[in-house]
Amino acid sequence: MPRSVNSVASRARRKKILKRTRGNWGKRKNVWTIAKNVYEKGLTYAYRGRKDKKIVYRGIWIQRINAAVRVHGMSYSQFIAKATEKKLGLNRKALADLALNHPEAFNAVVAAVK
Numbered sequence: 001m002p003r004s005v006n007s008v009a010s011r012a013r014r015k016k017i018l019k020r021t022r023g024n025w026g027k028r029k030n031v032w033t034i035a036k037n038v039y040e041k042g043l044t045y046a047y048r049g050r051k052d053k054k055i056v057y058r059g060i061w062i063q064r065i066n067a068a069v070r071v072h073g074m075s076y077s078q079f080i081a082k083a084t085e086k087k088l089g090l091n092r093k094a095l096a097d098l099a100l101n102h103p104e105a106f107n108a109v110v111a112a113v114k
Contacts, residue, residue: 014032017032017035017036017039018030018032018035020039021035021038021039024038057093058092060096061092061093061095061096062076062092062096064096064099064100065079065080065092065095065096065099067099068099068100068103068106068110069099069110072107072110072114074110074114079110079113082113082114083095083113086112086113088109088112088113090109095109
């Protein structure tokens with residue numbers, strides 16, 4: 001019995017990886033073994049990047065809150081301490097949005113915390 005190899009599926013599998021590595025430089029886009037390794041490593045970076053993005057956004061929210069609170073003569077840490085003491089039900093994302101897009105509402109929150 002002759003050896004059967006499913007070349008259609010093998011080629012499709014390779015084409016799928018090579019299509020996803022298009023845009024890379026040099027052999028990373030068209031040599032199968034290198035492209036496969038680059039693609040797999042890129043997936044791990046993507047996973048890590050999704051986790052890092054959350055950390056970066058939290059830092060941005062803190063900076064925005066700090067800048068908005070400094071106008072009122074408080075620091076970020078003082079504001080957060082008083083907000084938790086008063087059991088303010090707003091998280092950093094909501095506070096940063098108020099500080100950026102609705103300054104009068106944020107002023108009311110700061111007045112309530114003081």
